[in-house]
Amino acid sequence: MSPRTGNTGPLGVAMIGYAFMGKAHSNAWRNVAGFFDVPAVQQKVLVGRDATAVAEAAGKYGWAESATDWRSVISRDDIDIVDICAPGWMHAEIAVAALEAGKHVLVEKPLANTLSEAGLMAGAAAKARAAGIQSMVGFNYRRVPALALARKLIAEGRVGTVRHVRAAYLQDWLTDPQAPMTWRLRKETAGSGALGDIASHAVDQVLFLLGDQVTEVSGRLRTFVDRRPGPDGPEDVTVDDAAWATLSLASGAIASVEASRVATGRKNSLTIEIYGDKGAILFDLENLNELRFLDATAPAREQGYRRILVTEPDHPYLQAWWPQGHIIGWEHTFTHQIRDFLTAIQDGTEPSPSFEEGLNVQYILDAVEESAAARSTLIKLPAEGA
Structure with a gap:
């Protein structure tokens, strides 16, 4: 069950990051065993850079202790699982170190900020897997029951041959040009804007629902707003506010993907439309x-x-x-995610989406950026994201 030699007790969990995603993941770790038959876990330690703030969060979210040095935490013998909810620029370093230390790793999407970092993570995951150490990317919308059902209906042939798909993830939290700068608006910390933040979810859903490959x-x-108020005055926004992509799939289907953080009136809208020759499926996250x-x-x-x-x-x-x-609600998707991860650890099976699947999404996001920079060039992807 665990790489820790002789461990027969609960799996010790350390989580790095305690903001929005940290709160959602903490809720899942705290509740998963109360509803699902999974290995027992202990919320050992919550890690963050601000000692006072992370200690307060640890107390609220059910963690036994807090720390500010993730390196010392992943070296502890009582830690079996490392859950990474830190910003994207930290993913690769932490994940690779944790895998090399023999810890199972869950990391929030997107896998990394760059294609090269994602490749390093996938390589480390493959090596660790050979030693029984599991890893998974947190694309939580795979765990929406309605979308899991949609995948089954498609696989059963209920919509026939899928011809085209529309996926749109729209938010409006950056509509106001006076909305302040955050790490999500700087390329060096976020990697990209709406593309990596929410278009990654839409792309993953296309792959997940159809079981297909982008070619x-x-x-x-x-x-749209290239300068925003910073703590020391106006700062340049170095990532995108919105993204559009057309994806050709190996099956012959075509998917359109749209993502925006300036779509006025849309708070967290993920809509998916799937059209086949025998039927169609519609989903709207606002009716989860x-x-x-x-x-x-x-x-x-x-x-x-x-x-x-x-x-x-x-x-x-x-x-x-x-x-x-x-x-049920949005927060349940994270509980389902933890359930699937723990079940994979218990059974010694590879969870999905794997780091390799996360790398494949990264190839697609990278191709969108390359195409956008080239202005209308069609970017061909390597087979299976290799």
Whole structure:
């Protein structure tokens, strides 16, 4: 179950980062064993740079202790799992060090800020896997029960041959030009803007739902507000506000992907449309418990989208939660993610999405940037992201 020799007790978890994602992950670690049959865990230590703030967060989120030096934490014998919720520029160094120290690693998406960093992480993960050490990327929307159901319906042929897909992830938290600078708006710390932050989710959903491979990419990026208020005066924004991409898939399908952090009125909207020759599927994150399905093989007079309320015990993940009809929320996706990760550790199987799958998404994001810079060049991707 664990690389720690002779360990028969709970798996010790260390988490690095305690802001937005740290809070979501902490909630999942705290609750997963109360709903799913998984190996026992202990929230050992929460790591952050500000000693006072991380200590306060540790107390609120259920961690036994806090620390400011992640290097000393990953060397501890009582730590079996390292969960990385730090900004993207820190992912590669921490993940590689943790894997080399024999720790299972979960890292938030995107895998890294650059293609080269992602490649290093995938290489370290492959080497560690040979020693029974598992790793996974946190694309939590794979764990939305409605989307997990959509994947099953597609795999079962219910929509037939998929012809095209539309995926749009839209937010508006940067609509105001006076919104202040953050690390997410600097290329050296964030890697990219809407592209890596939220388009990565949309791209991963295309791959996840269809079980397909992207072969060609055409992309556009745009920064609508190029200077924002900083602590010492105006600063240049060095990442994109919005991204668009057209993806050609190995199956012959075409996917369009759109992401924006300046889409006025959209708070956290992920919509996915899948069109096949025998049916279609619609999903909207703002109605997380619902899936719309159209069976085009039915007589024309009976056709139309039907609403599937994804709350039944035989729907993905729902057997662990509430009676039928009782909805779940966004935070449950992280609990499902931890459940799947712990199950993989227990069974000695490779969890998904793997670092290699995260690297494949990184290839696609990199190709979007390359295409945008070249202005209309079609970028061909290597087979399987190799």
